[in-house]
Amino acid sequence: MKIAALGIDVGSTTVKMAGVNASGEMIWNHLEQVAPRVEKQVDSFLNKLKEEINSLAGIPLVATGYGRNLVHQAVKNVTEITCHAKGVYHQLGHGGTLVDIGGQDSKVIVIGAQGQVVDFAMNDKCAAGTGRFLENSAARMQVSIDEMGSVALSATEEVTISSTCTVFAESEIISMVAHGVAVEPILMGLHRSLIKRVVAMVRSVGLVPPLLLSGGVVKNPAIRKVIEEETKEQVFLPEHPQLMGAYGAALLALKVKQK
Amino acid sequence: MNMTIPPRKEVITDIKNHGGLVAAVLPIHYSRALLRAFSIYPVEVWGPPKVDVSLGGAHLQAYICSIVHNGLSFLKMGGLNIADLILIPHTCDSLQGLTSVLIDLIQPEQVIIPLYLPRGQREEDVAFLVDEFRSLYTRFSDLTGKHPTSKDLLTAIKREEMSDLLLTKLYKNRQQVGLSNIDFYRLVRSREYLPAEHFSTLAEKTLQAATEPRPGIPIILSGILPEPMEVLTMIDKMSGLIVADDLACCGRRLYAPGTSPDPFRRMAERIVYAPPDPTRGNSIEERLKYLTEMAQNSGAQGVIFYEVKFCEPELFDLPSLRAGLKEQGLASIIIEVDINNSLPRQVATRIGAFLEMLDS
Structure with missing residues (x-):
C-alpha cells in the first residue's frame, strides 16, 4: 500500500480519514465516532496508520470538517464544501447538485463541469434538515438510527410532521404517539419533513442535474427514496458517501505534494 | 504600518474637558457639519456590540435588530450618560420606533432629536432635507444659545468635506x-x-505610507457594519482582501463635496446624492448598477452580504440583488449575524468556502 497523501474530515459525529495513491485512488480509509478530545484522536489515527505503513514522512495531510483547525499535523485546512465537491466529482466523474446531509449541518453544493464549486447553501444554524433531527427523533421513538430508514420504508401509510424544527417535531411525535399513531408512519413523516427542508435549500441555489448525495445520513435508504420523490430526480451516490470530505481533502493534499 | 487611533473614551473626555457638547448619534446619515457648527461633537452609536440586551429587550420586540436593541440597552445601562443629546435619524422603522419609545416612555435626561430623512433623490427630497436641517438648526440654537452664521456653517461643512x-x-x-x-x-x-x-491627520499620515498592493482574493463587503470585527481578521487569515465596500457605516457614507453656496442645501445634497443605500430609498436597479461598477473598478470577484439579523431594509433587497449580480457573473453569499454573538464557526466555514470557490 503506497499512500501518497492523506485527508481527514473531523465532523460533528464522526472522524473520517482517507489515504490516496499517486493516481488519486482511495486505497485506505478509517472512520470512528468523534471523541471529545479531537487532537488525541487524530494522533491515535496517525499512529495506527504509521504502524501499518511504517512511516508517514513525506505524506501531506489536509484537514477539513468541523474540527479542522484542531488538526495541527495538517499542511492545510480546507472547508468541507470544497472537499466534498472535490471528492464526489473525482469519484463520479461529473458535476451536478450535491446534497450532503451531515450530523450537524447540511449543504447543497452546485459542482461545475470541471469539478469547481459554482454555488452553495448551508443549513448550519439549527438541527432542521440535519442528521441530528433524525437522531433525536429515533431516540424518542426508541428505534436505532441504523434501522430507522428501513422501518420508515415499511410503513403502509404516512403522517404529516409539519415541524422542521427538531424540538417542535419531538412535541408532534409525542402528541401522535399519545393518539395511538404507529411508529412506521411517524418515521416516514419525519423523513419527509427533513427532506422538505433540504429540498428548499436545493431550490434556493437552483437544482443543476444530476442530483448527487453524500454524507453519513445517505446510508439511510428512506432518505434516498424521499429525496427522489420530492425532487423527481434520480439520485447518484459515490461508493463511499460518508468519506467524500476526507477523500476530497486527500486529493487536495496530493495536489500540495505535486506542486 | 503602525497606526495609533485614540480610543473613543479618550476622545469624548477631551471634548468634554474643552467645553464641547457630545451628541450620541444613531445610524446612518446626518450632517456632522451642522452639529459641529454648534460645537456639538457627534459620537455614533452602532449598537455597540456585546451589551446586556435584556435592558432594551423589555421595550422592544424580539424581531428588532441587535443594533437597536443594543443602542437602547446601552442607554439604559448608563452608557450614553455622557451625551448631551441623542440624535436619531429615521433610518428604518426600528430606529423610528426607538425614538418613540425614548420620547414617550423612557424619557432619558438627554434631549432626543429625531431627524427625518427623505426616501428619494429628487429635487423635493433635497428640499425636504433642507427644511429638516433648518429645523435642527433651530433646535440646536435653543439648546446651545448659539447662532452660527452661514459662513460658520460653510466653514464646518468644508472641514467635513476635506x-x-x-x-x-x-x-x-x-x-x-x-x-x-x-x-x-x-x-x-x-x-x-x-x-x-483629527481624522484628517490620521488619514493623511496613512496615505503617505504607501506600499506595494497586498495580495488576496478580492471581494466586496456589503451590509450595515462589520461586527463582530473578528470577521475582518478571519477574512485576512483566509487570504480574502476587501477591495471595496458597500457598508452603511463606511462606503455608503463617502459623501461627495457639495457645490451650493447655501449651507443647508449643500448639507442636504451631500446626503441625498450619496452612494446608493436602501434606507434612503435607492432602487434595487441603482444598487445593482453601483455594485457591478464597484466590482469592475476594484477587480472584486464576489460580494459578501454581511447582514445584521432582522435588518429589514437590507434583507428585503437581497434576493433580487443577488440574482442580478449572478447574471453579471458575480458570486455572492449572505452571512447573517447578531452583533452580540461572537463569530460562530459556521460563519468561518461559509466565508472560507466562498473564498475557496472564488479562488478556484
Whole structure:
C-alpha cells in the first residue's frame, strides 16, 4: 500500500480519514465516532496508520470538517464544501447538485463541469434538515438510527410532521404517539419533513442535474427514496458517501505534494 | 504600518474637558457639519456590540435588530450618560420606533432629536432635507444659545468635506496603504467619533505610507457594519482582501463635496446624492448598477452580504440583488449575524468556502 497523501474530515459525529495513491485512488480509509478530545484522536489515527505503513514522512495531510483547525499535523485546512465537491466529482466523474446531509449541518453544493464549486447553501444554524433531527427523533421513538430508514420504508401509510424544527417535531411525535399513531408512519413523516427542508435549500441555489448525495445520513435508504420523490430526480451516490470530505481533502493534499 | 487611533473614551473626555457638547448619534446619515457648527461633537452609536440586551429587550420586540436593541440597552445601562443629546435619524422603522419609545416612555435626561430623512433623490427630497436641517438648526440654537452664521456653517461643512475627501482617497488607495482588512476598518470607523480634523491627520499620515498592493482574493463587503470585527481578521487569515465596500457605516457614507453656496442645501445634497443605500430609498436597479461598477473598478470577484439579523431594509433587497449580480457573473453569499454573538464557526466555514470557490 503506497499512500501518497492523506485527508481527514473531523465532523460533528464522526472522524473520517482517507489515504490516496499517486493516481488519486482511495486505497485506505478509517472512520470512528468523534471523541471529545479531537487532537488525541487524530494522533491515535496517525499512529495506527504509521504502524501499518511504517512511516508517514513525506505524506501531506489536509484537514477539513468541523474540527479542522484542531488538526495541527495538517499542511492545510480546507472547508468541507470544497472537499466534498472535490471528492464526489473525482469519484463520479461529473458535476451536478450535491446534497450532503451531515450530523450537524447540511449543504447543497452546485459542482461545475470541471469539478469547481459554482454555488452553495448551508443549513448550519439549527438541527432542521440535519442528521441530528433524525437522531433525536429515533431516540424518542426508541428505534436505532441504523434501522430507522428501513422501518420508515415499511410503513403502509404516512403522517404529516409539519415541524422542521427538531424540538417542535419531538412535541408532534409525542402528541401522535399519545393518539395511538404507529411508529412506521411517524418515521416516514419525519423523513419527509427533513427532506422538505433540504429540498428548499436545493431550490434556493437552483437544482443543476444530476442530483448527487453524500454524507453519513445517505446510508439511510428512506432518505434516498424521499429525496427522489420530492425532487423527481434520480439520485447518484459515490461508493463511499460518508468519506467524500476526507477523500476530497486527500486529493487536495496530493495536489500540495505535486506542486 | 503602525497606526495609533485614540480610543473613543479618550476622545469624548477631551471634548468634554474643552467645553464641547457630545451628541450620541444613531445610524446612518446626518450632517456632522451642522452639529459641529454648534460645537456639538457627534459620537455614533452602532449598537455597540456585546451589551446586556435584556435592558432594551423589555421595550422592544424580539424581531428588532441587535443594533437597536443594543443602542437602547446601552442607554439604559448608563452608557450614553455622557451625551448631551441623542440624535436619531429615521433610518428604518426600528430606529423610528426607538425614538418613540425614548420620547414617550423612557424619557432619558438627554434631549432626543429625531431627524427625518427623505426616501428619494429628487429635487423635493433635497428640499425636504433642507427644511429638516433648518429645523435642527433651530433646535440646536435653543439648546446651545448659539447662532452660527452661514459662513460658520460653510466653514464646518468644508472641514467635513476635506475629511470625507481624504476618506475617499483612502478607499481609492486602500490596496496601497499597507493596512490589513481589520486595520483599514478600524481607521475608517474612527470617523464615527473622531472630530474631522483629527481624522484628517490620521488619514493623511496613512496615505503617505504607501506600499506595494497586498495580495488576496478580492471581494466586496456589503451590509450595515462589520461586527463582530473578528470577521475582518478571519477574512485576512483566509487570504480574502476587501477591495471595496458597500457598508452603511463606511462606503455608503463617502459623501461627495457639495457645490451650493447655501449651507443647508449643500448639507442636504451631500446626503441625498450619496452612494446608493436602501434606507434612503435607492432602487434595487441603482444598487445593482453601483455594485457591478464597484466590482469592475476594484477587480472584486464576489460580494459578501454581511447582514445584521432582522435588518429589514437590507434583507428585503437581497434576493433580487443577488440574482442580478449572478447574471453579471458575480458570486455572492449572505452571512447573517447578531452583533452580540461572537463569530460562530459556521460563519468561518461559509466565508472560507466562498473564498475557496472564488479562488478556484
